[in-house]
Amino acid sequence: LVYGGGGHGQVLLDLIRQAGRFHLVGVVDDRLPRGDYLLxxxxxxxxECLIEWRQKGVALAVNGVGGIGNPMAREGVFTQLEQAGFFFxxxxHPRALVEAAATLHxxxxxxxxxxxxxxxxxGFGSLLNxxxxxxxxxxxxxxxxxxxxxxLAGGVSLGDYTQIGMNATVNVNLNIGKHCLIGNGATVKADVPDGTRVRAGHIWPPLHTTSQTGGTHVSQESPTNSPA
Known part of the structure; x- marks a missing residue:
């Protein structure tokens, strides 16, 4: 089963077909009419139909909710599927490259x-787009x-539920905390604390200069330390 018929779910339908390892039974989506077809x-x-299909012998389910900006929505789908007895x-994708020494949960x-x-x-349930x-x-x-x-350059660590935006870059051997959101096109040059939001196109850490009055001036908008 693929849970979620939005954009990400449809990408996964094509991926599963091209990979050729699994048989697609159907799509589960609370917003789509039962009996319709998606791709x-x-x-x-x-x-509500998850338990029914698990009892029919379908054991594998795929999370088709991308959760951009709200990773807990994706986490919630995993919880719902797990409670119904599914495995993940x-x-x-056949045109991705995963080295033999890598570990995918x-x-x-x-x-x-x-x-x-x-x-x-x-880690479990993570997505590399x-x-x-x-x-x-x-x-x-x-x-x-x-x-x-x-x-991500070599040796980077990402905490749980952290999201890295489009074309953002993270320098070598850095630690990005949990529940962080690194905006599109951002450049990360230092460790990022839990719950930090780095704005799109900005550099982390923020650049500081000394003003003529001797005070400190932040040369760009400082990221906020709030959950992503």
């Missing part, structure tokens, strides 16, 4: 053109998200 795959109903396959999704380097560990890079010896926590084009 040729039947809509089985909403979340690891999905890797259940529920991980690696989309087309993404790269997972040697000795990288990708199109063209994302996790270089050697990175550690990604639970339900993390690398948006299209995001790049």
């Amino acid at each position: 040729g795959v039947p809509v089985l109903g909403g979340g 396959p690891t999905l890797v 259940p529920g991980v999704q690696v989309l087309a053109m993404a790269y997972v380097g040697p000795c990288v560990e990708v 199109v063209g994302a890079i996790a270089s050697h010896h990175c550690r990604l926590g639970r339900v993390t998200n690398l948006s299209p084009g995001a790049t």
Whole structure:
């Protein structure tokens, strides 16, 4: 089953077809009419039908909710599926590259053109979107998200539920805390505390200069320490 028929769910339908390892039974989505078809795959109903299909012998389910800006929405789908008795396959697009020494935990999704380097560990339910890079010896926590084009240099650690925006870059051997949101195109040059939001296009840490009056001036908007 694929839970979620939005944009991310439809990307996964095509990925599953191209990978050729699993048989698609249907889509579960609370907003789509039962009996409709999505990219040729039947809509089985909403979340109320999960137990029914588990009892019919379907054991594997895929989380099709991307959770951009709200990783706990994606976490909630995993909880709902787990409570219904489902297990979570690891999905890797045929045109992604995952090195043999990497470790992918259940529920991980690696989309087309993404790269997972040697000795990288990708935590449960994490998503590497199109063209994302996790270089050697990175550690990604639970339900993390690398948006299209995001790049982690070697030895980067991401805390649980942290999201890295499109084309953002994180320098080598840095630690990004839990529940962080690194905006599109941002550049991270130092460790980031839990719950920090780095604004799109900005550099972390914020640049400071000394004014003529002797005070300290922040040369760009300072990220806020609030949950992402």
